[in-house]
Amino acid sequence: MGPQSACCCSTSRSEVDVKNCRPTTNWESEEDESDGSFVDPTRTDTVAIACTLERSMVRDTPSDTDRSILSHLGRRRFLKSSAGIAAGVGAVPALSGVASAHFPVELDIDVQPDNADNFVDLDDHDQVSVVVFPSEYLSDGEKTTFDPTEEDVRYRFGSRSALDDGEGARPVDDGEVKEMTTGHGDEKQTTEVLELRFPVGETGLEKGDDTAWLFWERDESGEHGLSGVDTVSVYGGDQSSEDLLELLRRLLRAFDKR
Structure with a gap:
């Protein structure tokens, strides 16, 4: 059974933090210095995906x-x-x-x-x-x-x-x-x-x-x-019959020139 991961989701704001815990195996992980989260490049974290989907459903308050x-x-x-x-x-x-x-x-x-x-x-x-x-x-x-x-x-x-x-x-x-x-x-x-x-x-x-x-x-x-x-x-704003007739005349003249 693969290493477990933990997910932290905050739905009280429009932003949701998604973090993968450091794996317990000897797999090499990369640390994101911006927020201290860890990402395992060798696997897909379905929990993180779920949190990402949840984030997309969070609605912003009116501006x-x-x-x-x-x-x-x-x-x-x-x-x-x-x-x-x-x-x-x-x-x-x-x-x-x-x-x-x-x-x-x-x-x-x-x-x-x-x-x-x-x-x-x-x-x-x-x-x-x-x-x-x-x-x-x-x-x-x-x-x-x-x-x-x-x-x-x-x-x-x-x-x-x-x-x-x-x-x-x-x-x-x-x-x-x-x-x-x-x-x-x-x-x-x-x-x-x-x-x-x-x-x-x-x-x-x-x-x-x-x-x-x-x-x-x-x-x-x-x-x-x-x-x-x-x-x-x-x-309103519809074309009048005269406008439509003029358009038809132009099309016919263009057709005759061919």
Whole structure:
């Protein structure tokens, strides 16, 4: 019977330590100076494999970015409409590492505030309306307030992929400062907000998209700032019959030239 091995697995964290004990026979083993574990190169340690599989099943806790996204979406969608919150929040993609670091999710926004479903029709809508609310967040441990009515208008709006690529729609003008009332009863409050309008064709939104993002650029370099996200329902964008006919004509002309 071969030498026994011991395995130490910790499932309380996302990292699991897997160690093979020093063999009791005269087999030569190599010591890993980084963590003091021993590996016998002449055999396959099924216990270690089991621990490795267990490690792959350990789920990380939500990141600060994920919690921030859920917080902003949950609050805004609750104030607007309680229907569909769970489905919308569950489908939100997280920002990439670079975008998360340079554009933390601290903006409080409402896309298409005049309709509860935040629907965007790529065929019928020329512009998309986005309301930016004042928001508070911690910056270097200090409470900071973002007031859109006082900040420079440097925004990009659209799909997350478009914004990550440095693209997205710019507002058609400097926006309009207006008063908006939210909440009911004791929670009712009136706030000055900034309403912006963006050309639909430049947003990068596509049929079936369920989130839309807003980046505010801190300076003209456009490399740092804040971001906000809201759930949307995007329709349209199908090719018209004229577009299909034109495509068919081009194919026929290309075929005739052969």
